[in-house]
Amino acid sequence: MVAVLGSAGRLIRRHWLLSVLVLAGVVLRVLSWFAYQPALLFVDSFRYLGNLGEFNPSGLNPIGYELFVLTPLLAVGGLELVTAVQHVAGVVSAVALSALALRYGVNRWWAAAAAAPLLLDGYQIQIEQLIMSDAWQQVLLVALLWVLLGTGAPSPRRAALAGLLVGMAVMLRLVALALVVPILGYLLIAGGAWRLLRTAPGWRTVGLRIVAFVLACGAVLGGYATYFHAETGKWGLTRTTSQVLYGRAAVIADCDTLELDALLERACPTEPLDDRRRLDDYAHIQREKGFRDRFPPGTDLYQVQREFGWTVIGQQPLDFAWAVTVDFAKGFRPTRVDAPGDVPVSRWQFQREFPNADRELTKDVAQEFSGRDPTTVPGLAAFLRGYQLSVGYMPGPLLAVFGLIALAAALGVGRARTSGVRSAIALALGMALTMLILSAAFEFSWRYQLPALVLLPFAGVLGIRAFRRRPAASVPAGSEWQWQRRTTWLPDR
Template sequence: MLAFLRRHWLLLVLLAGGVTLRVITWLAYQPALLYIDTFRYIDNLEALRPTDLNPLGYTVVLKAMLGVGNLAFAAAAQHVLGLLIAIVLYLLTLRYTSRTWLAALVAAPVLLDAYQLHIEQNLMSEVWFQALLVAALWVLLSRGEPKWWRAAIAGVLLGAAVLTRTIGITMIVPFVLYLIMAGGAWRSKEGWKRIGVRAGAGLLAFAVVLVSYAGYFKSQAGIWGLTGAQGNVLYGRAAVVADCDKLPQEDKTLLLFCPEEPLGERFGVDFYTHYRYGDPSWPTTELPPDRSKQTLADQFAKRVMREQPVDFTLAVLKDFAKNFGPVKMTSLNDVPAERWHFQTTYPYYIVGENSVEMFNQTSLYFDGVTPSVNTDLATFLRNYQLHGGYLWGPALAALGLLGLLGAFGVGRARRSGLRSAAFLATSSGLILLLGSAAFEFSWRYQLPALVLMPLGGVLGLAAMLGWGKRDPAAPVRRPKLSDYPDEVDSGAVADFHRRYGEARLTPLVVVIAAFNEAKGIGAVLRDMPKECEGLPISTLVVVDGGTDDTAEIAERNGAYVCVAPRNRGQGGALRLGYHLAAERGARYVVTTDADGQYVNEEMPMLIKPLLAGEADFVTGSRRMGTEEHDSKVRWLGVRVFAVLASILTMRKITDTSFGFRGMHAQLAASVTLREPQYQSSELLLGVLARGARVLEVPMSMHLRNNGKSKKGGSIRYGANYARVMTWTWLREYVFGGARRHPMTPRASFEQQEQRRSPEKTGVS
């Protein structure tokens, strides 16, 4: 318990503050705060009409809350939901970083922001909309790369969010983009199949929710739709900026919707949306039977957007930018910020004739009391709110910037697994703000971003500074190898010594790296020749931390086996094999794969040039010989990387990744090898940088005899291969001073061999 308290003390302090503020808010305004929208929800509790201004999502929730309690109970439930949202965001952040203070920063705005407290006391849809968004994020982000069923659950949650607040429809964009990005699946052909499945499942689930609701809407209204607000959503925005002289003058009916106030003297979006359009007696002129008020409003808005795209866009962006202002003030013609401020008297808004009586009757009906205010508590809340008790606009902008920078890979974020999560949270918040601004600006519409952008900003910061845990949805990139021998090498060599004592290997050793190759290794070893060009052959299988019985099968088929205690990648296994072979007396090393892609009978083509002193490193080339391939991308990649290597090394190379190679054992052990995977170009460029004579010979390459490559799909493989080749060239040729101290490998190696005794080399 003490350890728990020490670890999470900051959240507990913030949580105590959040609980205290919510209790004060609940006690200050009894039984709850009622807003204009509240009466629309209450009026529709029994009929559940889908054609009203607001969709039915919150109406159904409110009906359920009032079914078990009253207005005060509903407000209390929303406060509890706000606390749960903060806790979920805290736990979600800890999935990605172990720094609890960062997680506490994510929870703090929800716990302490006065505008959040105000909206929770209001019987409106915002807090439930927030909860659905956070639930969708939890499903997508909390347990590794999203499977199809999790994408489907998130699609259902986002569909429900749309039915709570229609602005949620904009979430489909970051939702789909995240399903493409998550786990780096887009880097491979197999990954795109996963993307297709999960994106299809998510979109289908999202569509099922909305189409089902739209079907209910059609059964009531005769047309497809989601809300009765469709006709006036964009009309208000268009009316503010419309230049009526640019509209078609011959369409007199459409011109009826142009405001009579001249440009520069227009009212705000809210006025034209709710008061002008909402006036049942407007327009006063009778409309033709084939063009309804809603149809004409839609046509008017679309025509304005088409004729004045710049004016329309600038108006939206201007309102979008208001979200990041330092002071929450009321700009000209905006919805008054005062509506979202705590008042010292109960706020009665005009909702029709006898508005005060309507408030009182509603409160009496559900709670048996009239609305009331505790002046002392309300004064405290108002002072708290107006003197900085909210998330500062520039801070929200900074969080958005941090989230985007982290998502785009700035700093250490380039290799971080937090990028897709930062992108989802940040882009979701921004697109909701932008979508809301396309309608009109209100400080109320900023609140969904309160639960999204702090999460995205913190994850972006953690990614850039390297403070994140590895995202389970991100592909694993093995760390570079340290100098030989590292801890894994030492453990493997010690185990080899226990197995075989001081046994010496033959002058020619075939090294095979194997990771879970039990199905194919036996056939490769049974086909291995016993000698080549008069040299006896030892086969050394380096088992790279596998989990099957590869080691046992290899030993049964006559191979020496070296078992690495954990998996590091083919590069680590081969490097271990080079050094072990050289230390145990090998003059020459041949590498081949455990999957049967190469023809053992072609081994003399590798050994003859070495024995004749014509080369120090001999590699096969499928382009000079023959090849079978099952990927056009990799077929092309072989040729592209050959051109790149030729340019970098200033010599012709036709195949950089052929795995059947022969070389002096000491040469292989002398090259700097740091790459755990995609190591073939590192070895080739490394021996060239040391001045070794490299020869390519025509050889054959077949398809694998079992399984599939462990190096990832073609796109991922190509990206990593290019990275390794480029960095090896920079290390060896640019920073390493290649050829500044050239060696003559043949003379050097021959002199070393001549000094060896027959007993040390294993030659009889």
């Protein structure tokens, strides 16, 4: 025991900055857990909890959160156990991210910086206190980075494990489908295999990785799609795509110039183009009787919304591209504020009183799953809100700087060209960009920016390490740089 404590003490002293950040992150999470009992609840929370045991895949969200998280945890505890485990997972993910950076030769200070956003960002802590799937998708992002990068170029077995993780991530939030693109790109270049594509060994190395990834990911998503078909009679993963596609199209549709058939004309918003409602309102417009009454009885509104969305995008591609670009750029603003038409940022902020989307339903859910009324500790809630709104968030320009450094390093600018970590940087940066762009393609929300806290700082500190690498001749034997060169840049053997 004395030896273990001594080793722990030396580890803490050696990584004192990370230890301080972890302590601060733990304290903030403990305060959050006590401030809002049994858990923070949002509209989506009621949908998740209401679907337990039924596992109906036709709702707004995939059913992975209910299957993988809520069902096993609620079998042994209440909502407070769910949030406690989510907070622990957040801290462990941050430490794992820092450890992976260290493995790639990043110095201890920058490795701690990679973990700081996950540990200290108030929006991250708030989402962990919510009964929502987002925190677990971030856990899977960290797991994917470790599986693909942790021990050099990925073997087919690790590529298959990555495929399983991507499938699970899609079952939590559909936007994770975007991860397929950068991961396939990484499997193509990892370990310098792209240099050997003119040879049989090169094709075998790349081919086995890609096939293993595709088969594993396809097995998970194919199984889920089959279940979706059995329950709904249609092939797919979710019906949400039709709604968010319609929402995106509705706010830009120039109904006076669009060429639409009689049915799609009824889907056009009645408000003038310059006086449209929020995108989020149109995404959920199916719930409004006035919208449903526009169509003949028996009309498949999901199909109408999907066709309307694609028609608008096809006829107004520049308007669509500009809207997506604007929403993508919003995530890099200095402060987290609302722009016209945004989902209110207040949804993801700590409140001084227990937030009640539906007071009676909130009380009923808290009683059903935790046997208590929802409560708030006013002093702790006020402190958390003050922290979150003042210094407790990652500034968007700093995320952009991390991203630009990573981009320059991935492109091989300067010393980064021979650093041996360009493929790892490209993977993390590609995962961030594809997820953020796909999210922006449908709707901007500060909630959807949280994956950037995992990926962009990590990619950025790897980029800094790439630019600061010393020449090979000056690297001492057994250094982390030489380990990196042996295991990550060279092809599998």
